[in-house]
Amino acid sequence: MNVSIRFKLLIYMTVNIVLFAVLLYGSNTFFAEKYYINHKKNTLIESSQKISELIAEKRRESDFxxxxxxxxxxxxEKSIGGTIFIGTLDGTVYYPLSTGHSPPQRPGFITDLPNPDNEPGPPPRPDFRLPKTPKRNIQGWEPYDETSFFFITKDPNFKIETLRYQAQLDNGFVLLVWVPMTGISENASISNNFTTIIGLITIVITGIWALFISEKFTRPIMEMNKITKKMSNLDFSQTLEIGHKDEIGQLSQSINHLSYSLDKAISQLNSKNRQLEQDIDRERNLDKMRREFVSNVSHELRTPIFLIQGYAEGLKANVAKSEEKRNFYCDVIMEETDKMEGLLKDLLDLSQIESGMFPINKIDFNISSLIKDIVSKYEPILTDKNIHISIEIKEELTAHADPVRIEQIIVNFINNAIDHVDKNKVIKLTVESIGKKIRVSVYNSGSTIPDESLNKVWTSFYKIDKARTRDLGGTGLGLSVVRAIQEAHSNNFGVINRENGVDFWVEIDIKETDITDTQKEFSA
Incomplete structure (x- = not known):
């Protein structure tokens, strides 16, 4: 049978109290009276010693x-609740004194003790001559020393037992001190009755108290059992709220710590598992990207290599008879070679930036002057293509970045705009401060980018119109290089479809002093 700890505690505490009550009752029954008698004997001896000191110098009756x-x-006498007699063995009484209205009480000095067990009595002193024994019922006697002894008498008329102590003093007087035994027996009986009542009351109170204590003691254990069951089901959402400082409190803290540690360990394990799954997916994607990358590079290189090979073989076979045709063949070979060189350069830059091998050297420089210098280099090309470019610089700003890489970003944006500008031939560069950043945007009139391709244009070799790749020019790596440079600078970038065109933008860190000045102007 499965017995709860609460019931066991109740049984154990109740049994302990019952055993204690029985032990107390038995002790009162068998030992209390003897203890009381011994206590009274000590009281009689102490009283006799005090009297002996009081009458040590007394020799005559008048002294009393x-x-x-x-x-x-x-x-x-009053303090011990007894009676004291002082006299001699011949029956003369010196205390208590006769009042003249009543004869003096007979002291009842013992002069000859019965010895039913043939035990030796107290050895009499040479001058200790015991007179004739009075007629009394002596129940027992016990020697204390050479000149004193205890004895118990029972009055045949009143049936009263008395405990008496008789001693022969050094000055020749006999001292008799006695107390009634009724108080001793009555006290023992009252104590037994009182113990029985208190024992029953204690058992009832202990039973109620044991129920309360056992419930209070087992409640934390039941709570621990509930929490540990949830822990076994990997539910660590609840904790034990036990504020005890004892062993149960320490155990609850250990369970809470175990729950926290398991929850943390399992969470870390799940996190690592998710991270592992992500790493596996990333590795798969990287592998896929590598294959696509190799395929794209092969595709980009195949056409120029094929053209270079074809035109080179034509030159070798002397197909081009005229000087003009030979120059055309050479121009095609040089043009395709330049394309291959640009592709390899972009691949190298992208690889170095993404791998961290190409450090970003940030310095303070005038972004407006940099943009003007770049645009001036493109004037012949823009004029030849009849493209109108405008520059809108709202204020002179100092950037904090790598100027070489920022120039590369702007060049890629301008090249991309030239490749995709429509018949309106409009390109616009804008430089402005937005908070703690400088935003540089390059707008070109033309077709907008489909929504599903807005985030893909930053991917290597991604082209919206793959059929027009050769006509539009480019390798599909320019925007990927922009993305890598911006990520290395920890700055944002993006593309926005405008009305009748597309706007590519990047953010650049502004110089700290310029931030402060801008904030002051804004506050003013």
Missing amino acids: HDENLIYEINTL
Whole structure:
């Protein structure tokens, strides 16, 4: 049978109290009276010693008429609840004194003790002559020393037992001190009855208290059991709220710590598993990208190599008879060679930037002057293609970046705009400050980019119109290089479809002093 800890605690505590009550009752029954008698004997001995000191110098009967002495002895009688006799063995009584209205009480000095067990009595002193024994029922006696002894008597008329102590003093007087035994027996009986009542009340109270204590003790254990069951089901959402400082409190803290550690370990394991899945997916994507990359590079190189090979073989076979035709063949070979060189350069730059092998050297420079210099280099090409370009610089700004890489970004944007500009032939460069950044945007009139391709244009070799690749020019790596440079600078970039055109933009860090000046102007 499965017995709960609460019930076990109740049984254990109740049994302990019952055993204690039985032990207390038995002790009172068998040992209390003896203990009381021994206590009374010690009281009688102490009282006798005090009296002996009080009458040590007394020799005659008249000495006992001292009021102070009578007061002291009378006070001692009342304190022990007994009676004191002082006299001689021949029956003369010196205390208590005769009042004249009643004869003096008989002291009942013992002069000859019965010895039913043939035990030796107290050895009499040479001058200790015991007179004739009075007629009393002596139940027992016990020697204390050479001149004193205890005995118990029972009055045949009143049936009262008394405990008596008789001693022969050094000055020749006999001292008898006695107390009634009724108080001793009655106290033992009352104590037994009181113990029985208190024991029953204690058992009832202990039972109720045991229920409360066992419930209070087992509640944390039941809570721990509930929490650990949830932990076994990998549910670590709850914790133990036990504020005890004892072993149960320490155990609850250990369970909470275990729950936290398991939750943390499993969370880390799940995180690592997810990370591993992501790494596997990333590796698969990288492998796919590598294959696509190799395929794209092969595709980009195949055409120029084929043209170079064809025109070179034509020159070797002397197909071109005229000087003009030979020059055309050479121009095609040189043009395709330049395309291959540009492709390889972009591949090398992209690889170095993404691998971190090409460091970014940030310095402070005038972004407006840089853009004007770049546009001036493109004037012959723009004039030849009849393209109108405008520059809108709202303020002179100092950038904090790598000027070589920023120039590369702007060049790629301008080349991309030239390749995709429409018949309106409009390109516009804008430079402005936005918060703590400088935004440079290049707009070209032309067809907008489909929404599904807005985020893909930054991918290597991605081209919206693959059929017009050769006509539009480019290798499909320019925007990928822009993305890599911006990520190395930890800055944003993007593309926005405008009305009748497309706007590519990048953000560049502004010089700290320019930020402060701009903020002051804004506050003003």
